[in-house]
Amino acid sequence: MKPWIDLARYREVRLSEALSEVELANKFLELNLVRNAAGKVFQAWKALLGALAVDVRDELARVFNRDIELEDRVIKEVDYVIALIPTTRMREIARIIETRYPGTYSNTLLALELHRYRYNGPDPEGVLSIYRSDKDALIDLEKLIDTIKTTIKRIKNNMKSRISILFKR
Template structure:
């Protein structure tokens, strides 16, 4: 399935992102059951990023004040920075988007975003007892936050209904 472009089909984009949230959440749960904690962290991160993009779509006009400018895409198409952020939700913009969304949807959006970013880091670096490469000293600590983020996904997803 191809992801609809939010500047062409907002309804289709929202449906696709919410479906992505469901699929990635289900995979994260399965990976946890199998003991694949780093894989589960990656899927929980992807689910959160998709949910944040869905929320951001609803608040695109507010995002326009924080993300100004224009992006040039392949083929010469020009796109506002805000539309680009909503469409691609790059990890470098995730926290700023969450800060903006937290103003309307509550601080839990920002808290879960921080957990998601920590899990994203853990996915690539694994556990680290010294806390240099990862905030998680072991897989059990990461598992706890994955489970927390999965609960948060359900909680925040209700805000879109």
Template sequence: MDLKLRPNLYYLKVKGLSVEVTKPWIDDKKYKQDRLIEAKYEAELARRFLEDGLFRNAAGKAFQAWKALLASLSVDYIQELSKYFKGKRKMRDGRVVNYVEWIIALMPTSKMSNVAQILDNLLGNNIEAYTDIAIKLHEFQYNGLDKSGEISRYTSIEFVKMDLEKLLKAIEKFLASSPP
């Protein structure tokens, strides 16, 4: 199948096939569904990498899974999030969207903690704590272990494994309650 990829759109590669992920300002329900599917597949890959001892790869995939899940959870709370993320954002194609929708669409790492804090206040479920773990794993993906704890927060692979297991179980729990 030959897909024509359009510029300025987000694509998810699933089982060798590129799938266009709808933006929340176009169709929020489809966007949520797309991100849940992304979370599911990224978590499955993270689990495989963990089992194969590819810890940095597992950390990266677990982070991506949580990021997608956080974005999907955010869709239902756009009104609440818009109280904190005000204004507009100009897209590359010239279109202007609400800043909160832009954040939900991209879920930049720099905004994940803020979004998680807001959602955790609304929902509980340790969303903020899991987001902190995801960000630590993201740092580990790039920096690896550091016995001194200066460059990476992980000084032992055992701590990485514990956090990977904890985050992957949380993702599975969230996906079970809101299946793609």
């Protein structure tokens, strides 16, 4: 699903993707595959950022304001960024989302550290990773998993509330 086609549907798909990635992360954790779980939690966070970015599209458009040629058409850079949530732009995107969803920036930094850990593994010296052991990484993994689930639940409850208000009119 491309955000420049249907933002609401895009949000739903990204929320579903985030939950699926969290499920896979939990399965990896059951098998004690902590680094694999870290990769899945990172992907879940990226998907969640994509869903949250829909709500701050106008604010993001002030920063990502070019036109991009893609598939023989021109789209807005903001929609391209929302679709991909490039790893190199996650901090910048999260700062903007933070205005509406507090905690997004710090959780994005956590996700990026878990991403680094995924590729470099634990590092007892703390040079390539802030995690000295898999056990250290597991603490942050569980925290981010909980945050993702809680955030998605809150978003879905808000969506249900808005729908019920519409039908009461």
